[in-house]
Amino acid sequence: EADIYQTPRYLVIGTGKKITLECSQTMGHDKMYWYQQDPGMELHLIHYSYGVNSTEKGDLSSESTVSRIRTEHFPLTLESARPSHTSQYLCASSRWGGLDGELFFGEGSRLTVL
């Protein structure tokens, strides 16, 4: 079992609200990622970080922001949620020196914006 945790697992909120999705890992991994996934569809990278104070945008344009103040914590924030943000958000981590493609994923945060 991977030691990476996401909260909340499910969130239903109204348009215009600010939300933060939490992600924490206890494996000491330097690399962390946020993916967006619609049901049954492929994963799209929206943010990644290679270490503390390092954050980069992924391929999929996203209005969300991330921060990496501590190695183990990589929260994602939406300042003003809209229905188009409804999706599942998956956090993952990996380590330098590990298998290049071996990401450890959390169980996801399913966001519904009304």
Add this chain to the structure above:
Amino acid sequence: GESVGLHLPTLSVQEGDNSIINCAYSNSASDYFIWYKQESGKGPQFIIDIRSNMDKRQGQRVTVLLNKTVKHLSLQIAATQPGDSAVYFCALQGAQKLVFGQGTRLTINP
């Protein structure tokens, strides 16, 4: 850029039979490929990987085959079990990130 596609969005097999899930990619320069399994309500889980200097790699009940000539990748699951029910994604290593395909939902019939 790179792209990854799966041939079938769904696959249904009898318990005990072998399953074969296929994947195609577009960039002939891709040199590292990975298969992930995603069970309902969970995040994807790494299954097996293969580099382009190999054409076959085996794990526990799983085999990945790589055909670079036709840019095709497959995952074979031997003696499929109910616990194999999941969505399977192939992915390839792009520039600084993994590129995922759309996924095949594997259903096991008793």
